[in-house]
Amino acid sequence: MSQPYSAEVDVLADPMLPELQIIRRIVWETDDTFTLQLENLNHGARKFLFLPGQFNMLYVFGIGESAISISSDPSKTNMLSHTIHRVGTVTNALASMKRGDIIGLRGPFGSNWPIETANGLDVCIVAGGIGLAPLRPVLYSLFRRRRDYGRVLLLYGARSPLDLLYRVELEQWSKQYDVEVLVTVDRSDSTWKGYIGVVPNLFSYIKLDARATLAMVCGPEVMMEYTIAEILRRGVPPEQIYLSMERNMKCAVGFCGHCQYGPKFICKDGPVFGLPQISGFFGKKEI
């Protein structure tokens, strides 16, 4: 579901042909999660235009491809960031790469978060774990036009304080951009003074103007299920709730069927969906 948005999006001549990217920087966010900053090897040949929520296929030569959300600022078109959780063969191979190494990239693919639809509304962003990565471009976009939006809330959960992504930025955002940031962790020792508990619990500590709120949710599916139930309980209409889904992707253009999700393909119709688009099968264990 593509949302109208002022930025342009790159359309590759051949979406199956990777372009070469050089790794300019590697930032380890946590023990098992890192951010790669990439620059097109044909520097200046083409800017990288994308919409918040879209993803790329990153290709480690001789190993394989993996679908990774773009986590950088959409207005910065000469450099791309991807925050990656090392969980499988490709992401482990990416984790072992060094500055100056070359990888392939296809994209951007998929639908985007409804930044324009959120105009004039309060925006409630709910992220769990690595789910903050595809939402970071949303935050950058909101900050650029902060006055166009009402309250901006970020509810974020992770396994432990050491697993929190973008720790420095989290502090900056609340100070610089008038964002209400609530962070919770599933477990901790006594050094952590923040919230402990699951993300849906954080809704106990905020008040939402339900009709004037647009919610964007990204995280593990079960976390999204409970979170969306909480958002609905607070009266936010389903058509104002968006979520990003994840399935194993291969082609990224809706040919191979690996990421089929009921009648949808996550790569082509998603990953960002409005809740009504998938409410018939969201949370169903068979799908």
Add this chain to the structure above:
Amino acid sequence: MTHRLLQEEDMQKENLGEVLRKHPFVGNLGEKYLQTLVGCAKNVHYKEGEYLCHEGEAADWFFLIRSGRIALEIHAGHKGKRRVQTIGPGEVLGWSWLISPYRWHFDGCAVAEVGALALDGKCLRTKCDKDHDFGYEMLKRLSDVFQSRMEATRLQLLDVYGSR
């Protein structure tokens, strides 16, 4: 109370009723039962680092949290003290006052200065026994707390952010 009260305001009973009414646990409780609660309530404050309850001690009180944050701690043997949950404004701390043997199952440490209404569980237990309608009201309200804590605990146990 076995724990130290830092400050206990001499809040007028009618004022206490208004404060209680604002807490979600009390909400739409009938006036008669609200007054029953008022008779057993105190306004309390705890500084950061102070404990509201200790594991194994008599659970004679429970707390309706108005401000601040409390971490629930469990001693996990050689792993030391583990914080498993925090309780914040609008939430309830403690239900052991209603369930035999009426002992706390964890420590409750104020991690940010806490303002709360402390309710005398012993006193309320007696009132619940005498007036079953009131007891049922308390149980219904606490059941909501049980349910949401249980749901949250299940989700926590799933370790949804794990790699596999």
